[in-house]
Amino acid sequence: MTAASLPQRPTLVTLARQIGVSRQTVSNVINAPHLVKPSTRERVLKAVIESGYRPSVAARTLRTNRSMMLGLRLFPINNGITRAVMDRFLHQLATIAHAHGYRLTLFTAADDNEELDQLLELAQRGAIDGCVLTDTSATDRRPEVLSAEGIQFVSFGRPWGQPGATHPWVDVDGGAGTAKATAYLRSLGHERIGFLGWPAGSGVGDDRHSGWLRTLSPPGRTDADVLTVRVEDGTHSGAQGMHRLLEAGATAIVCTSDTLALGAASAALKAGIALPVIGFDDTPTAAALGMSSVAQPLEEAAVAILEALVAILTDRAVEPRTTLLEPDLVLRAEGPFRIPQPPERN
Amino acid sequence: MTAASLPQRPTLVTLARQIGVSRQTVSNVINAPHLVKPSTRERVLKAVIESGYRPSVAARTLRTNRSMMLGLRLFPINNGITRAVMDRFLHQLATIAHAHGYRLTLFTAADDNEELDQLLELAQRGAIDGCVLTDTSATDRRPEVLSAEGIQFVSFGRPWGQPGATHPWVDVDGGAGTAKATAYLRSLGHERIGFLGWPAGSGVGDDRHSGWLRTLSPPGRTDADVLTVRVEDGTHSGAQGMHRLLEAGATAIVCTSDTLALGAASAALKAGIALPVIGFDDTPTAAALGMSSVAQPLEEAAVAILEALVAILTDRAVEPRTTLLEPDLVLRAEGPFRIPQPPERN
DNA sequence: GTGCAAAACTTGATCGTTCAAACTTCGGTT
C-alpha cells in the first residue's frame, strides 16, 4: 500500500548517473576510496549520504560469493548448560560479529544431525560463510563432518576425548574455575570441601572435577572420593547430593552448575545448616540469590571465536588456533544463600 | 586449502546442461512443479537430489527482491523483562519462522534509536523483509518510524498509551495473568492478598496491577492501595516491599516479576514467615526454586506474530490485526518457596 | 611540446536466479 508510493531505492547506476560518474567510481568510493581522487570522492560521498544509498546485500553476495553471515544453532530450551549461558553468549557474539562486519543467522535444531543438515544447506545455498559450534561432547561428529564438507567453523568448547581433532576452538578452563573456588574456600579455613558434580564421562564435568581435586589439601587426598558426589543436574538431585556431602563431613561445597548449587544451598538452608556453596556459570538465578559462582568470560570467548573465524574466512588462517580462557570467581555475600563467615580462621 | 579441491557447486545452468533441459525447467521443477510434465519432473528431481543442488539465496533474493529474512533485536543483557523471556521466545520465533520459510537475523542495539538505525539499514540493503519488535513502551517511537519508512513489522507488545496506533501487534494479557493468580489465592482462602509491582507508569506493570485489583474481593476494595507496594525491579527492593506488605497484613502476594517474587519470598523465609508468593514470567529461576508463576504462552505468541507478519509480507494483509493471548498460572509446591497450606479453609 | 608512466576513471562481463514472452509439441476437432 504505502510501499508503492515510496521512491525506488537508488542503485549504483542511478546514483552514478545523477552525479555524472560511472558506477564503478561510486563503488570504489565505498569499497576502495584510495583509488578515487579526493575531490571526486567528496562529491560522490555527499551524494551517497544525501540519497541514503546502501549497497544491496544480495547483489554483493552474488558477485563476491561471500554472504558475511555466520550461522548459529539455538539449542532446545531445556538444555541446562546452554540456557544458563547462551543468552549472554549470543549477545556478545552478535555484537562482536557486527564489529567484524558479520551478522548472525539463527536456526534451531533438535539434535546434532539436524544441525548439520541445516548448516550444510545454509552453506551450500551461500547463506552463511561459516558457523560457530557450541556444546561439544565426546561423541561429537560435527567437526569432522563440517571439515569434510569444507564448511568453516570455530567451536566454543574443546574436542573432548578426541586427541586427533585439529579444528580451531575456544574454551573456558573449567578446571581453573573450580580450582579458584576451592582455593577461595580453603582461604576461608575450610578443610573438608565437597564436590557436587555431574556423572563421570562428560568432558566438561570431569574437567571441573579435576580442578577441585588438584586444589584440595593435600592435592588429590585419599578421601577425595568420599567428598565427591556425582548426580544428574537438577535442584532435586542437588539437594540429595548435599545430604550425602553433609554426612561425609563437608563444611563447604563446590558445584558444577548453579542448578546443583541452588539445590544444595536450599537443602542446607532448610536443614538449618549454613555453609558456603559455590556454583558455576554465574546465572541470573545465582545473581538474584546472592550466590557465589564461577563466571565464564563470555565476551572474551566471543572475541576469540570471531577473531579465529574471521581469520579463517579471509584466508589469513594460520594453523588451527586454540584458545583456553580463564573464568572468574564471582563472590557474593547477600541474599538467603550468602556465604557465612568461616568456622575458624588460621 | 581444501576448498580449492572441492568440486564447484552446481548451478541451474550446469545442472540443466547435464540433464539436457533448460535452466527454466529445472527452476520450475523446484518452484512450480505443476508446470512440468511428470516424466521430466522425475528425471530432473532425481538429478537435483543426486547433485545436491541448492538454489543460491543471493541470486534468488536479487531477482525476487525478497530475502526471506526477518530482523530481531537482541536486547542488552541487563534487561529484566527481556532476559527472563527472551531466550525462550527467541527459540520459538526461530522455529516458527523456519516453518514459514523465513530465517532470523540477529542484531544488538543499545537503545531504540540504534535499533531503528540498524533496521533501516538492513531493510534498505534488502537484508530483511520485515522485523519483530519487542519490549514496547509508552514513549515508543519505533512503530511510527518504521511505518513511515515502509518497513513491515509486528510488535510483541501493545502500543501502550498510544490509542492512535494502528500497527499489528501480539501481546499477552498480563492482567488476566495476575487475575488468575489472585483468584487462585482467594480459592485457598486468602482475603488480604498483596500486590508487589513496579512503579506506576509502565504499561505492562499497570496492566498486571489492574488484574489483581479487579479480582480482589470485593473488586477494587477501598484498602487496595494499602495492599499495593510499588518498587523498582530487583530482589532487594522485593524484600523491602515484602516487609511493607506484611505490615499491611497481607497473607499472600502476587508479583509483577519473578525477581520481585524471589526477593519477597526469601525475605519472608528469612523472617520465618511462610506465605504464598506468585511470580510472573515463569523464569528458570522460579522453576528451580519451585515457585509458582504466571507463564506467558510464548509459542502461541510466536505463531501469531509470524502469521501476521507473513500475511503482511505476502500482501495477504487484511486490516492490522491484533492478538491478545491469555497466560497460564503454573503452580508449584516444591522447593524452599513452596506455597504452604492455607491458614484456614472456608 | 613530446613521451610516458601513474593516477583516475569507464566499460564489458559476470555472479545465479526468476520473470515474461516466445517457441514447440501434442491430443483432439472438424
Place this chain on the structure above:
DNA sequence: AACCGAAGTTTGAACGATCAAGTTTTGCAC
C-alpha cells in the same frame, strides 16, 4: 490433413553489485 488451444519447454532480459581489463587524464621529465 489442416487447424487449434493447451501443455510443455526454451530464450532473452533483468536484478545490482564487483572484477578485470580497458581508456582517458594527469603530472613530470626531457
